[in-house]
Amino acid sequence: AYPDIQPEETDVSQHIFGADKFSLDTPILCIDLDVMESNIEKMARYCREHGVDWRPHSKCHKTPAIAMRQIEAGAIGTTCPKTSEAEVMAQGGVRDILIANMVVGERKLERIAAMRRWADPIVACDHYAQVEPLAAVCRRRGVTVRVLIEVNIGLDRVGIRPGSDTLALAQAIDKLEGVELAGIMGYEGHLLTISDLSEKEEKIRTAMKVLVGCAESIRAGGIACDIVSAGGTGSFHITAQCPGITELQAGGGIFMDPFYRNTCQVKDLEYALTVLATVVSRPQLDRAVLDCGRKTMNPDIHMPVLAGDHDAEVVRLSAEHCELKLGDKSRGLQIGDKVELVVGYGDFTTVLHDEFFGFRKNQLETVWPILGRGKLQ
Numbered sequence: 599a600y601p602d603i604q605p606e607e608t609d610v611s612q613h614i615f616g617a618d619k620f621s622l623d624t625p626i627l628c629i630d631l632d633v634m635e636s637n638i639e640k641m642a643r644y645c646r647e648h649g650v651d652w653r654p655h656s657k658c659h660k661t662p663a664i665a666m667r668q669i670e671a672g673a674i675g676t677t678c679p680k681t682s683e684a685e686v687m688a689q690g691g692v693r694d695i696l697i698a699n700m701v702v703g704e705r706k707l708e709r710i711a712a713m714r715r716w717a718d719p720i721v722a723c724d725h726y727a728q729v730e731p732l733a734a735v736c737r738r739r740g741v742t743v744r745v746l747i748e749v750n751i752g753l754d755r756v757g758i759r760p761g762s763d764t765l766a767l768a769q770a771i772d773k774l775e776g777v778e779l780a781g782i783m784g785y786e787g788h789l790l791t792i793s794d795l796s797e798k799e800e801k802i803r804t805a806m807k808v809l810v811g812c813a814e815s816i817r818a819g820g821i822a823c824d825i826v827s828a829g830g831t832g833s834f835h836i837t838a839q840c841p842g843i844t845e846l847q848a849g850g851g852i853f854m855d856p857f858y859r860n861t862c863q864v865k866d867l868e869y870a871l872t873v874l875a876t877v878v879s880r881p882q883l884d885r886a887v888l889d890c891g892r893k894t895m896n897p898d899i900h901m902p903v904l905a906g907d908h909d910a911e912v913v914r915l916s917a918e919h920c921e922l923k924l925g926d927k928s929r930g931l932q933i934g935d936k937v938e939l940v941v942g943y944g945d946f947t948t949v950l951h952d953e954f955f956g957f958r959k960n961q962l963e964t965v966w967p968i969l970g971r972g973k974l975q
């Protein structure tokens with residue numbers, strides 16, 4: 599027989615605002631609000647100072663409340679990878695939303711046209727076969743939706759070939775009713791991790807010249823091409839300085855993480871996203887095991903790194919365990935102690951959680967549901 603437990607008896611809610619971080623149950627995904635706000639301010643300022651708009655990618659947070667903070671700091675809108683995430687952002691009050699991805703299928707196109715009533719989405723495309731059905735849906739619904747041509751500037755993921763193919767697609771879009779060409783985009787994701795910084799800069803500048811050249815030839819053909827969008831956190835310092843780029847999509851820098859710092863060599867932003875965890879086992883003097891594994895933190899792009907004054911290293915993650923190798927200084931860690939880990943790559947970790955716990959000076963200030971989590975369509 600099961601005990602007769604009432605729901606209220608099991609609801610030991612953690613949402614005690616003002617509570618000390620280290621008093622909360624674990625694992626939880628934590629944002630240092632002061633650090634995140636400072637990163638937002640730095641990214642917004644960098645864009646402002648270089649005369650480019652900031653349309654930060656929201657894939658790292660998937661949370662309208664954070665997108666709205668970016669907009670308050672000067673962002674012009676947000677960038678999303680999926681239609682359903684764009685809907686979440688629109689419902690949360692974001693108006694200018696770039697879906698930086700190809701959208702295919704009648705249902706999604708209907709949703710985008712419907713979204714047009716309370717937001718102003720832009721949809722990326724790299725082929726007429728994506729745009730023509732969108733235009734048809736828009737005509738039927740009596741709306742116009744903006745589109746952006748994605749150009750392949752070397753990433754070799756999606757994107758039309760630069761040059762005459764791009765121009766021909768722009769000309770074809772220009773003739774379609776129901777859609778309006780807003781500009782072009784390209785993503786230099788293949789150049790983020792070049793270790794020689796002058797080589798990195800040179801290659802990014804060359805890629806941006808290709809993109810800007812496409813915009814110029816579209817304009818020379820008498821077609822408006824206002825937006826030239828590019829840039830990620832791993833490259834935005836360089837991309838913002840490239841002549842002709844009008845907006846940056848860099849987003850993840852608001853959390854920063856060891857991938858951006860160590861692999862992409864981005865230096866002037868601070869870590870804002872951590873996982874708070876508990877030591878649950880101390881099998882050996884130099885080994886501790888935490889209650890957070892791959893289902894709490896994704897290690898694919900970069901391993902998590904212990905925060906604070908510990909000489910310990912994450913050596914292995916299994917589904918629900920994180921194994922630390924302890925140096926001399928950290929051997930005092932005991933079962934029940936709490937530690938913080940900087941997540942290796944924020945993007946892939948956010949999607950594992952229902953909520954962000956936002957702290958200021960280690961006191962709980964806010965809990966944000968990650969509303970775009972699971973919005974994959």
Ligand code: PLP
Nearest residue numbers: 655698785830831847848849850
């Ligand atoms: N733009 C696009 C289309 C991307 O796919 C990405 C990353 O994958 C970015 C921009 C950069 O995002 P972030 O700054 O969060 O690394």
